[in-house]
Amino acid sequence: MKIKLEILPHQTEALKAIDENFYGLDTLKNNPDADYIYANPLVKYRYQEKANIDIKMETGTGKTYVYTRMMYELHQKYGLFKFVIAVPNPSIKEGTRSFITSAYAKQHFSEFYENTRIQLNVINAGDFNGQSGRRNFPAQLSEFVESTRQNVNQIEVLLINAGMLHSKSMHRDDYDQTLLGGETSPIKAIAATRPIVIIDEPHRFSRGKRFYGDIKEMDPQLIVRFGATFPEITPGHGHNKVKKIDYYRGKPQFNLNAVDSFNQGLVKGIDIGYPDMPEDQANNLYRVKKLKPKELTLTKDNKDYSVTVGESLADIDEGFAGNITYDGGLDHELSNGLSLSKDMKLIPGTFSESYQDEIISEALDRHFVAEQENFMRSNTSINVPRIKTLSLFFIDSISSFRGDNKTKGWLAKNFEKILTQKLRKLIKKYEFTINDREKQYYEFLQATLQSLKSEHQDVYAGYFSEDRGNSDDDIQAEVDDILKNKEKLLSFKDSKGKWITRRFLFSKWTLREGWDNPNVFVIAKLRTSGSEISKIQEVGRGLRLPVDETGHRLSQEEWPSRLSFLIGYDEQNFAEKLVGEINTDSPVKLDQDELTEDMIKLIVKAKEKSNPQFNENQLLDDLDEHNVITRSNQFKQYVDIDGKKMSGYDALCYLYPELEQQTKVSKGKIRDKNSKDNTKVKLRKQNWQQLKNLWLQLAKRQMIQFDPSVNQNAETVARHVFNDSDNKIFVLQRPQIISQKINTDNNIASVRETQSDYNTEYLAMNYGKFLKILANKTDLSVNLINNLMIKAITRLGSNTNYINEKTLDNLVRTLNSRFNARIKTSYSYEPLDFAASTSIYNAKKQEFVNSVPASLLGIYQADSTSDKAYLYDRPPLRYDSADPELTILKRSYSPKISVFGKLPKQAIKIPRFDNGTTTPDFIFKIERDNKPIYLVIETKAENMRLGDEDIRVIQQKYFNHLKESGVYYRMATSAQEVHDLINKLESGELN
Incomplete structure (x- = not known):
C-alpha cells in the first residue's frame, strides 16, 4: 500500500499565509556577503523578530506537509536552499525523517516541483564519535554546510532534535577538521550558512530557555514556527500575573485553531469513556499535600501520611498495588513513572491490575466494533477499500510489558489472555458466513489468533524511549516497524499475500514519544497522565483522519471517524476539560456584557x-x-x-448562531460515553409512517447502469492519454545510490555524502504485471491497453524502460480523472430486487428505527421547533449551517405540509458514479388534491463548491425514476427558494 498525499484547502491557506507574510529578499547592492555560495540569499528584515512567522495548526491537520512544501516554495521563488528543522525529541525527528524521505512524499512533491529534490541530513546521537581518537564532523553536517548554490535543483535540510542541538558535540570547537575553510564549531558553521530555521512543536522551545538559546546561536535569518501549542509568557508580578501566548508579531500569521479543526471535520470526533467505580472506592481518595525530593506527604480526611524514597505506598493503603514506591527526585516520580504534583488526587483502586484489565477489555471491545465497521464498510458501495484499525495503549511501567530476561511482563500476559478470549468469540460469530468480505475478516481473525499463539507473535508490539540502542533484535524490529514502516502498519497483507496482523501498540505516557498514525481509532490510558498537561495533545496521537488500504485519506463526509479514548476514573472530567481547552483556543473571546x-x-x-x-x-x-x-x-x-424572553447576549446567539459556531466546538464532536446524555434524537414515528410507502421504494438498492457510449468514451480518453506528446505521463525511473567522497581541501580530509541517480541503469517493471495492474485499476481491457502501450513505446523509441512504477501511477491517476469527467452524466439508476438498511430504516423488519445519533443530523444545535409536522421528537434542532438549513427548520409552514424535517446522513444512500453514497438534506410531504407530493431538497450555499454540481446531477438522476410517485427534487441555496417551491407545489403551478 502506498499513501497518497492530497493537499487540502486549509493547507493551501497556510502556505498562502506564509507567502504573504514573507517579505522577500534584500536587494541591497554592494553587499560583500550577497554572493556567498555556501549560504542562503539575504532575506529582508533578517535577524529581526518582525521577519519571523508563526503557523498555528491543530494536531493532526498536516503541519509536516505544510513546512515541507514551504521549503520547496521558498526555494522555487527565492532560491533559499538551506533549512534547519528543529524538533523536540528523537521520535518526532524519526517521524519527520520518515515523511520527507518517503517515496509517496517524493512522488507527490515532484508533481509540483519537477527535478527539485530535498537532501535530508539527519544528525543523531553518536554521529560525532570518531575513530582512532580523532574528532571529526559527521558527513551529514559537512554535506549541509558545504553544499553550494551551484546545485540549483537541490534543497539542503538539516534535521536535528533539541537534545542533540544542545549537546556539547554541537558547540565545542576543538575538532580535527574545519568547515567552510575555517569554522571548527558545528553551531558556528551552521550559522555561516544563514539558515532558515523551522521549529516543530514551539512550546518545547520557549524563548529565554536553553533550547531557544541554541536556535539563536545558529543565527537564523528567519524562524518559522509550526505548532498546535505555543509557549506561554507571564508578564507582571504577584496577583497581577496574566498568562499570554508568545507569538511572533503578536499573533499567528495563520491560525487553524482547535474549534475550526473539530467543527470543519478536519480531525476525528472523540468518544471518552472510563470504568465506573463503587462510590465507597471512588471516595477513598488521597491528595498530594507536600512534595520533597526525598519525601511524599498525602492527606485524606484531614490526616497526613508520609513515605520517604524507596518506601511503598501500600504502607499507606493496600489499594496502592504493585509495590509502588516513591522515587522522589526533582520530578517527584513514583516507581511506575507517574510524575506527581501538588494537590493531585490519587485513588488507590486505580493502581490495581484488575482495574487496568477492565480498561484493556473495554478498549478491545471498542477496537473490534471499529475494526468490523472499517473492514466491512457495508454502508457504502460494494468492494469499497478496507481500513486497517489500530489501537494504542499508554502504560506506566515498561517492565510490566517487556518483562525480564525475554519473558513477558504481567501486563502483556493479561493483554494476551483478554485478547484471545475476544478473538475466539468473534471467530465463532463469522465461522459460517457466506459474505465475501466477512470471509476475509474471518481469515484475518484466524491469522491473528494463530500468530498470537506462536513463539514470535506479530499482533501487538511496544515502542519506548528506552528502546533506543537496545541490542535485542526482536525489540528493535518492533520499534522500526512502528516508527519507520507506517505503510506496512496500514496494510492488511505483505508482498507475499500474508496477513499483517499487528494492530495493537504499547507505549509509555502520551506526550513523550512523538509517534502518530492516521488509523489509530482507540487510545487507552492505563494510568493518569499526572500533571495538568494539554488535553488536546493527549488525544492528538489519534486525531488524524484515516487512510484506506489504497492510501487514500478519507474525509469525515466520506467515512465519519471517531477516536475512542479510554481513561481512568480519576480523570472522569477529561471531556469537560478538553471541551474547555478547545473553546479557549478560539481567537475570539465571547463577552456576555458587550458586543465587541x-x-x-x-x-x-x-x-x-x-x-x-x-x-x-x-x-x-x-x-x-x-x-x-x-x-x-x-x-x-x-x-x-x-x-421568548432572554438576555441580550442569548438573543444575539439566537439571531446569529454563527457566533458560537465559530468559537465553540460543536456538541457531538466530543462525547462523554459515561454521560447519561446518549446524544440520540428520537423519531416521531407517527410522522415517519406517513413516508412509509415512499421509503419502501427508497430502501431498494440501486445499481448504476452506464450508457453504451461509456465504453467508447473510455477508449477515446485512453487513446488521448497514451498519446502523451509532452512526455509528462511516460517517464523514466532510475534507482538512487548514496555516494561518500573523501575531500582533501586545504590539506584536511573530510567525508561528503551525496544521493544521486545511477548513470546508466533504469528501473523497469515486468510488462505482464504492468498490464494487469493498469487494467485492474482502470477497468480497461488488457487488449486495448496492450495495443496503446505498443504504440506509445514505439513513439518513445522502443525504450521499454518507460514501463515502470512512476509511469503506471501517472497513467492510473490521469485515466481515472479524465474518465470520471466524461461519464458524469452517462448513466442511470436501475432498482434491484432487494432492500438495504440505512441510518433511518431497518430493511429486514421494514420499519423505521426508534432514534438516530444526533451527529447524523448536524453538528450544531438550536432551540427545538414546536411544529407538529416535524420528524423528530427530541430537542434541540440539529443542523450543519445557519443559512439555509436552520432558517428552513425554523420557518412556519402551512397546514398542507403534513411532514417535514432534515434527513440524517446515509438515510437513503444514493450510489455515486465515482463510488461512495450521498443523501439529500430535507424532505417535505405536501398534501394536494388528496395526493401527496414529496419535495426533496439538497441545500448548498450560494457560492457552490467544486463537486456540488456533481451531487445535484447524481441526486436528480436518482429521483427521476420516482417522479410518478410524486417526488420533486431540487437543489436550493436559500430558505426563501424552498419556501417559493412549496408555494408553487401547493398551488399546482409546479406538477
Whole structure:
C-alpha cells in the first residue's frame, strides 16, 4: 500500500499565509556577503523578530506537509536552499525523517516541483564519535554546510532534535577538521550558512530557555514556527500575573485553531469513556499535600501520611498495588513513572491490575466494533477499500510489558489472555458466513489468533524511549516497524499475500514519544497522565483522519471517524476539560456584557459566505431593531424575541448562531460515553409512517447502469492519454545510490555524502504485471491497453524502460480523472430486487428505527421547533449551517405540509458514479388534491463548491425514476427558494 498525499484547502491557506507574510529578499547592492555560495540569499528584515512567522495548526491537520512544501516554495521563488528543522525529541525527528524521505512524499512533491529534490541530513546521537581518537564532523553536517548554490535543483535540510542541538558535540570547537575553510564549531558553521530555521512543536522551545538559546546561536535569518501549542509568557508580578501566548508579531500569521479543526471535520470526533467505580472506592481518595525530593506527604480526611524514597505506598493503603514506591527526585516520580504534583488526587483502586484489565477489555471491545465497521464498510458501495484499525495503549511501567530476561511482563500476559478470549468469540460469530468480505475478516481473525499463539507473535508490539540502542533484535524490529514502516502498519497483507496482523501498540505516557498514525481509532490510558498537561495533545496521537488500504485519506463526509479514548476514573472530567481547552483556543473571546469589535467581525465574516452583501451596518441595525443592544453596544438585560424572553447576549446567539459556531466546538464532536446524555434524537414515528410507502421504494438498492457510449468514451480518453506528446505521463525511473567522497581541501580530509541517480541503469517493471495492474485499476481491457502501450513505446523509441512504477501511477491517476469527467452524466439508476438498511430504516423488519445519533443530523444545535409536522421528537434542532438549513427548520409552514424535517446522513444512500453514497438534506410531504407530493431538497450555499454540481446531477438522476410517485427534487441555496417551491407545489403551478 502506498499513501497518497492530497493537499487540502486549509493547507493551501497556510502556505498562502506564509507567502504573504514573507517579505522577500534584500536587494541591497554592494553587499560583500550577497554572493556567498555556501549560504542562503539575504532575506529582508533578517535577524529581526518582525521577519519571523508563526503557523498555528491543530494536531493532526498536516503541519509536516505544510513546512515541507514551504521549503520547496521558498526555494522555487527565492532560491533559499538551506533549512534547519528543529524538533523536540528523537521520535518526532524519526517521524519527520520518515515523511520527507518517503517515496509517496517524493512522488507527490515532484508533481509540483519537477527535478527539485530535498537532501535530508539527519544528525543523531553518536554521529560525532570518531575513530582512532580523532574528532571529526559527521558527513551529514559537512554535506549541509558545504553544499553550494551551484546545485540549483537541490534543497539542503538539516534535521536535528533539541537534545542533540544542545549537546556539547554541537558547540565545542576543538575538532580535527574545519568547515567552510575555517569554522571548527558545528553551531558556528551552521550559522555561516544563514539558515532558515523551522521549529516543530514551539512550546518545547520557549524563548529565554536553553533550547531557544541554541536556535539563536545558529543565527537564523528567519524562524518559522509550526505548532498546535505555543509557549506561554507571564508578564507582571504577584496577583497581577496574566498568562499570554508568545507569538511572533503578536499573533499567528495563520491560525487553524482547535474549534475550526473539530467543527470543519478536519480531525476525528472523540468518544471518552472510563470504568465506573463503587462510590465507597471512588471516595477513598488521597491528595498530594507536600512534595520533597526525598519525601511524599498525602492527606485524606484531614490526616497526613508520609513515605520517604524507596518506601511503598501500600504502607499507606493496600489499594496502592504493585509495590509502588516513591522515587522522589526533582520530578517527584513514583516507581511506575507517574510524575506527581501538588494537590493531585490519587485513588488507590486505580493502581490495581484488575482495574487496568477492565480498561484493556473495554478498549478491545471498542477496537473490534471499529475494526468490523472499517473492514466491512457495508454502508457504502460494494468492494469499497478496507481500513486497517489500530489501537494504542499508554502504560506506566515498561517492565510490566517487556518483562525480564525475554519473558513477558504481567501486563502483556493479561493483554494476551483478554485478547484471545475476544478473538475466539468473534471467530465463532463469522465461522459460517457466506459474505465475501466477512470471509476475509474471518481469515484475518484466524491469522491473528494463530500468530498470537506462536513463539514470535506479530499482533501487538511496544515502542519506548528506552528502546533506543537496545541490542535485542526482536525489540528493535518492533520499534522500526512502528516508527519507520507506517505503510506496512496500514496494510492488511505483505508482498507475499500474508496477513499483517499487528494492530495493537504499547507505549509509555502520551506526550513523550512523538509517534502518530492516521488509523489509530482507540487510545487507552492505563494510568493518569499526572500533571495538568494539554488535553488536546493527549488525544492528538489519534486525531488524524484515516487512510484506506489504497492510501487514500478519507474525509469525515466520506467515512465519519471517531477516536475512542479510554481513561481512568480519576480523570472522569477529561471531556469537560478538553471541551474547555478547545473553546479557549478560539481567537475570539465571547463577552456576555458587550458586543465587541471582534464578535462583530466574526459574525460578518461568517454571514458573508452565504450573503456577500452583508456588512456591519446591517448587523447593528438588525440588533437595534430587535432591541438587543444599547447605543454603546452593551447587551440589554432582557429581550423578547419570537415570544421568548432572554438576555441580550442569548438573543444575539439566537439571531446569529454563527457566533458560537465559530468559537465553540460543536456538541457531538466530543462525547462523554459515561454521560447519561446518549446524544440520540428520537423519531416521531407517527410522522415517519406517513413516508412509509415512499421509503419502501427508497430502501431498494440501486445499481448504476452506464450508457453504451461509456465504453467508447473510455477508449477515446485512453487513446488521448497514451498519446502523451509532452512526455509528462511516460517517464523514466532510475534507482538512487548514496555516494561518500573523501575531500582533501586545504590539506584536511573530510567525508561528503551525496544521493544521486545511477548513470546508466533504469528501473523497469515486468510488462505482464504492468498490464494487469493498469487494467485492474482502470477497468480497461488488457487488449486495448496492450495495443496503446505498443504504440506509445514505439513513439518513445522502443525504450521499454518507460514501463515502470512512476509511469503506471501517472497513467492510473490521469485515466481515472479524465474518465470520471466524461461519464458524469452517462448513466442511470436501475432498482434491484432487494432492500438495504440505512441510518433511518431497518430493511429486514421494514420499519423505521426508534432514534438516530444526533451527529447524523448536524453538528450544531438550536432551540427545538414546536411544529407538529416535524420528524423528530427530541430537542434541540440539529443542523450543519445557519443559512439555509436552520432558517428552513425554523420557518412556519402551512397546514398542507403534513411532514417535514432534515434527513440524517446515509438515510437513503444514493450510489455515486465515482463510488461512495450521498443523501439529500430535507424532505417535505405536501398534501394536494388528496395526493401527496414529496419535495426533496439538497441545500448548498450560494457560492457552490467544486463537486456540488456533481451531487445535484447524481441526486436528480436518482429521483427521476420516482417522479410518478410524486417526488420533486431540487437543489436550493436559500430558505426563501424552498419556501417559493412549496408555494408553487401547493398551488399546482409546479406538477
